[in-house]
Amino acid sequence: xxxxxxxxxxxxxxxxxxxxxxxxxxxxxxxxxxxxxxxxxxxxxxxxxxxxxxxxxxxxxxxxxxxxxxxxxxxxxxxxxxxxxxxxxxxxxxxxxxxxxxxxxxxxxxxxxxxxxxxxxxxxxxxxxxxxxxxxxxxxxxxxxxxxxxxxxxxxxxxxxxxxxxxxxxxxxxxxxxxxxx
Amino acid sequence: xxxxxxxxxxxxxxxxxxxxxxxxxxxxxxxxxxxxxxxxxxxxxxxxxxxxxxxxxxxxxxxxxxxxxxxxxxxxxxxxxxxxxxxxxxxxxxxxxxxxxxxxxxxxxxxxxxxxxxxxxxxxxxxxxxxxxxxxxxxxxxxxxxxxxxxxxxxxxxxxxxxxxxxxxxxxxxxxxxxxxx
Numbered sequence: 001x002x003x004x005x006x007x008x009x010x011x012x013x014x015x016x017x018x019x020x021x022x023x024x025x026x027x028x029x030x031x032x033x034x035x036x037x038x039x040x041x042x043x044x045x046x047x048x049x050x051x052x053x054x055x056x057x058x059x060x061x062x063x064x065x066x067x068x069x070x071x072x073x074x075x076x077x078x079x080x081x082x083x084x085x086x087x088x089x090x091x092x093x094x095x096x097x098x099x100x101x102x103x104x105x106x107x108x109x110x111x112x113x114x115x116x117x118x119x120x121x122x123x124x125x126x127x128x129x130x131x132x133x134x135x136x137x138x139x140x141x142x143x144x145x146x147x148x149x150x151x152x153x154x155x156x157x158x159x160x161x162x163x164x165x166x167x168x169x170x171x172x173x174x175x176x177x178x179x180x181x182x
Numbered sequence: 183x184x185x186x187x188x189x190x191x192x193x194x195x196x197x198x199x200x201x202x203x204x205x206x207x208x209x210x211x212x213x214x215x216x217x218x219x220x221x222x223x224x225x226x227x228x229x230x231x232x233x234x235x236x237x238x239x240x241x242x243x244x245x246x247x248x249x250x251x252x253x254x255x256x257x258x259x260x261x262x263x264x265x266x267x268x269x270x271x272x273x274x275x276x277x278x279x280x281x282x283x284x285x286x287x288x289x290x291x292x293x294x295x296x297x298x299x300x301x302x303x304x305x306x307x308x309x310x311x312x313x314x315x316x317x318x319x320x321x322x323x324x325x326x327x328x329x330x331x332x333x334x335x336x337x338x339x340x341x342x343x344x345x346x347x348x349x350x351x352x353x354x355x356x357x358x359x360x361x362x363x364x
Contacts (some may be wrong), residue, residue: 001221003252004245015196015204017220020298022204027247030363041188042221042298063186064296065209070185071296078297080305081300106342110348112294113301114246114253116202116224121348141217143186148248158290166260166292166303166348173355180362 006029006037019043019078042119046089047076049107049175050099050126057154057175058129059147059168060096072147072157073168076121077138083108085122093126095138101129107174110111112166122168123149123174151175186212188219201225201260224301228271228348229258231289231357232281232308239336239357240311241329241350242278254329254339255350258303259320267291267304275308277320277330284310289356294348303349305356333357 006027015022021041029035050058061072063137077092079085086104093099107123124127149157154172156164188209189295197204211217230242244252259274261267275281280296288303320326331339336354339345345354 002245002250003243003327005252006245017206018218020204020220020222022202022222024199025247028327029323033323034303036200038202040202040204040299042295043298049279061185063188063212064293065190065207066221066298067302068184068300070187071293073296076297082222102352107322108351109299109346111249111253111346112348113224113299114249114255114347115227115258116248117222118248118250119293119295120346125195133268140341141211141215143212145185156274163295164291164302166294166295166352169290169292170225170348170355171187175360176359177355 006030006035009034028110036115040117040119042117043081044079044122045076046079046085046092046122046124047171048089048093048102048124048126049074049171050093050097050129052129052148052176055179056148056150057099057171058099059149059154060144061147062144066162072162073165073166074171076167080126085125089122089124089126091136094132094135096144098132098135099126099129100132101126102130103158109115122172123167188212188217191216207243215280220298222299224299225263226261226302226304227258228261228267228274228304228306229353230254230275230306230308231256232275232283232311233357234278234311234330238330238332239353240279241331241336242326243329244324244326249346253346255347256343256353258349268306271304271306271308275317276314276317278326280314280317281308281311282314283308284312303326305349305352333361360361
C-alpha cells in the first residue's frame with residue numbers, strides 16, 4: 001500500500017485516441033471521501049541528448065500544435081508497444097537527426113506531468129555520433145529541422161523562448177554539469 | 183507564421199473536465215496533407231524550489247493516481263484563472279509546506295509535454311523561509327507529507343525512484359548548479 005493511496009472504485013474511458021487515452025476514475029481518498037481523477041494515458045517516450053565531439057548538442061526544431069509554436073528540443077519520440085527504450089532512442093536519433101551513435105547511456109527517467117498524465121520520458125546521452133548515409137525516414141506527419149548548438153547557444157535559445165520544454169531544459173543543465181565535471 | 187506551422191481546419195472538444203480539456207484538431211501539415219492532433223488543455227502550474235538556510239530543500243510527498251504511486255516532489259500547484267504565477271507560487275508554498283518566503287525568484291518556465299499538452303510550469307526559487315503559525319489549508323482532496331532533504335538525500339531519492347518527475351529532476355540539477363556556483 002502506497003502512502004495516501006487512493007482506491008479506485010471505477011474507471012471510465014472517455015476517449016481512446018491514436019496517442020492518448022483519457023480516463024475518469026472514481027476514487028476513495030485516504031480520509032474515506034470520494035473524489036474524481038482525470039487521467040491521460042500515454043505510451044511513454046524517450047529523449048536523447050546527442051553530444052558531438054566538439055561539445056555541440058544536436059537539437060531539432062518542430063511545430064508543436066499544443067503550444068501553437070515551433071520549438072527547439074532534444075530529439076525525442078514515443079515508445080512503440082513492447083519496444084525497449086534504448087531501441088526507441090537509437091531509432092528516433094536516426095530518424096530525427098540522421099545520426100547513429102557508438103555510445104548510448106541512460107541518464108534518468110521521469111514523469112512529465114504526474115498530476116494528470118502517466119507519461120514517462122527515458123533520457124539518454126548519445127556520444128560517438130556518425131552521420132548515416134541514408135537515414136530511415138520518420139513519421140510522415142513530422143517535419144523537423146536540425147540545429148547543432150554549443151551549450152552557450154542552446155542556453156541563449158532557452159533565454160529567448162525557442163527552447164521551452166522540460167526535457168530540453170533538464171538536458172541543458174545536465175550537459176552543463178557534465179562539462180564542469182560535477 | 184511559425185516554422186512548419188500546422189493550419190487548424192477544425193477543433194472538436196472531446197472532454198471538458200475539472201482540470202483538463204481534451205481536443206481533437208484537424209490540421210493541414212506543411213506539405214498540404216491532412217492530419218489529426220490530440221491535445222490536452224491545462225491551466226498551467228507553478229513549482230517552487232524552497233531552500234532552507236542550511237541548504238536543505240523542502241519537498242512534499244503525495245499520491246499520484248496517474249502513476250499509481252506516492253512521489254516526492256518540489257511543491258507545486260495549478261494556476262487559478264487570471265492569477266499571476268508568483269501569487270500561485272506563494273499560495274501553494276504556504277498550503278503544501280506551511281512556509282512563507284521572503285524571496286521568490288523566477289527560474290524558468292517550460293512546457294511539460296509539448297507533444298500532446300499545453301501545460302507550462304513556472305519554476306521559482308524560494309528563500310528566506312519562515313514557518314507560518316496557521317497556514318491556509320490546501321485543496322481538500324490533497325494529502326501531503328513534508329520532507330526536508332539535503333541535496334545529497336534528494337539525489338538518493340531520485341536514485342531509488344521516490345523522486346520521479348521532470349520538474350523535481352530539473353530542480354535538483356538547478357540547486358546543484360547554484361551550490362557549485364555555476
